[in-house]
Amino acid sequence: MNAVRNFVFARRGRAGKWHWTDIVTWIWLIGGTIIMFGPALWLISSSFKGPAQLAEFPPTLLPYVQEVAKVEGYDAPLPLYQVTQEDGSTRVMAEIRRIGTSAQMVDPANPEERVSVRLTDRQPVREVGLAINNYTDPFLAFDFMRYLGNSVFVTVMATLLTLLTNSMAAFALSKYRFKGRDAVMLLIVATLMVPLSVILVPLYSVVSSVGLLNSLWGVILPTIATPTGVFLLRQYMLTIPDELIEAARMDHASEWQIYWRIILPLAAPALAVLAIFSVVWRWNDFLWPLIVLSRRELYTLQIGLNTYAGELNVQWHYILAMTVVTMIPVVLVFIFLQRFITTGIAGAGIK
């Protein structure tokens, strides 16, 4: 514990003095932490706030829920407020309804007597709590499960196909010598510079003419060949010693077996990186699925969420909660796959 403290509070300045780099370091690190984690934390905490609280200014740091009480003669539980009375004393009352700038309120202990209270004279009684229904309501009302299923299907399929095709291309480009290999590589890398928006229209007409509009495969297939993936995997495979492949060749392995049993396992760290990228890309894809999919039951989460925002008024509390839910798989995938991102096992059999 002491060692940790010493490490964290170590300074460049001597004898308790602050060197200017110490100050810059602290500012940089704290600022960085806030910039990196702030939005995520805000998102998570806000996703547990009710709609009224979200609209509040200044915003609160933690989510609160208003306390409610069951009052005799009223079916639904009524929200509780701290009311400041004319003589300056305060008491807790329940709100029956709002009328303009004042509200009709009742003392839970004395349900017969109704009082009119100005809105400015009262404060909601709140405690830290979570508005769980932000999460549960959409699951029931909104077609969340179907969208989730579509998203999972697209992400899993696209990622598997991306890994397969890209690693095959990378294997050929890194381990075979053939005429035009470097030109092919250059061409693939060059497509990195073509943004989606440029090829959107031609891509649409291709997908449309092969009849993949309004099909999840229409979302999946155009995305699987990624130049980034090929490049990433090729660079990694270049570090796998050729002697391993030659040894496998002497061991009667076919080229396919070499790919499947030697190259793929050894490229696992790079594959894990690409898998993470691919999952994030495909999960968060918005524009392309929006174009291809127009039937509601095919929507992926991102599009579903968008249409949800468009209905009537924007229900931010649901959107925030659903955004958190959509983030979870990506985070899980990252946590699971990052174990594989350990480098250098390929060279281990070679002295």
Next chain:
Amino acid sequence: MGRIVLKNIRKAFDAVEVIHGVDLEIKEGELVVFVGPSGCGKSTLLRLIAGLDTPTSGSIEIDGRDVTKAGAADRGLAMVFQSYALYPHMTVRQNLSFGLENQRMPKAEIAARVDEAARMLEIDELLGRRPTQLSGGQRQRVAIGRAIVRNPTAFLLDEPLSNLDAELRGTMRAELSALHARLSTTMIYVTHDQVEAMTLADRIVVLRKGVIEQVDTPLNLYNKPQNLFVAGFIGAPNMNFFKVEVKSGKAELPGGAQIAVVHEGPVTLGLRPQHLRLAQPEERAIAAEVFLIESLGAETVLHANVEGAGQIITVLDGQLDIARGAPIRLAFDDANLHAFDAAGQRIG
């Protein structure tokens, strides 16, 4: 099984030819060692035999079958790589059985062969480990085991011991020799270590710059080197050379010693350091002045300057009491003299 014949093999990488027409016949069960300086084409030649590269021209026959165009797997050979090239993601057992699985051998037979090879190489306790969890010597054994289980017609070994320390190299050398005696399979062994070559080989192939300089048994190479290169390459420390003029069958060594040579004109005379001894007072000898003494206990290596003829190295038995700067006289027997003509070829 295991007769390998190379006929006029040439190999060029792009425009650069690195093997310039090699003819070689390796007999069944023979252990042939390729030696030569770094970059002379030993590995390239071995890879051509293995089928990992194809020769630019020439042909390769194994047991009378022309395999020049055959792939690496179809030649029935097994190779041990300098880097071992063990599959790092597989256990030792998987490493050994990979080649057999690819040949669709029944599981029971694979297990039997792997166990037998493991017992022979004393790696049975390591079968569950991965290459990263092995020491250098153990990895070496696994690499050899991977070759053995395949039951090949010939073994190809590319500097298999060069990554080991000196002591381990010694024991592994003995084990390899015993292994060859037991399996009596043809082996081609590449090394640049002379001791390995001399102790292991039935025949040694000396290569230089993609050309075979001499093929012979180790002792013949040592006793009758065919040219200056082989003479200088085989034997440690290197042979001492003196350039002399032969006039009417007689040459004069530095220091005035007269010797008979059946040749005329410029000749290079060679004397191994081990064939020199301290001269008796009246004996014919080469005079020199010692400038470095290496006392190794069992023997003493003297480096000396010969006036007008450069340096001479002598290996003398036992421990000597000679000071730096002392004059010495070195005698030799004529039988131990090697003579080479102006083109570097052996005379006589």
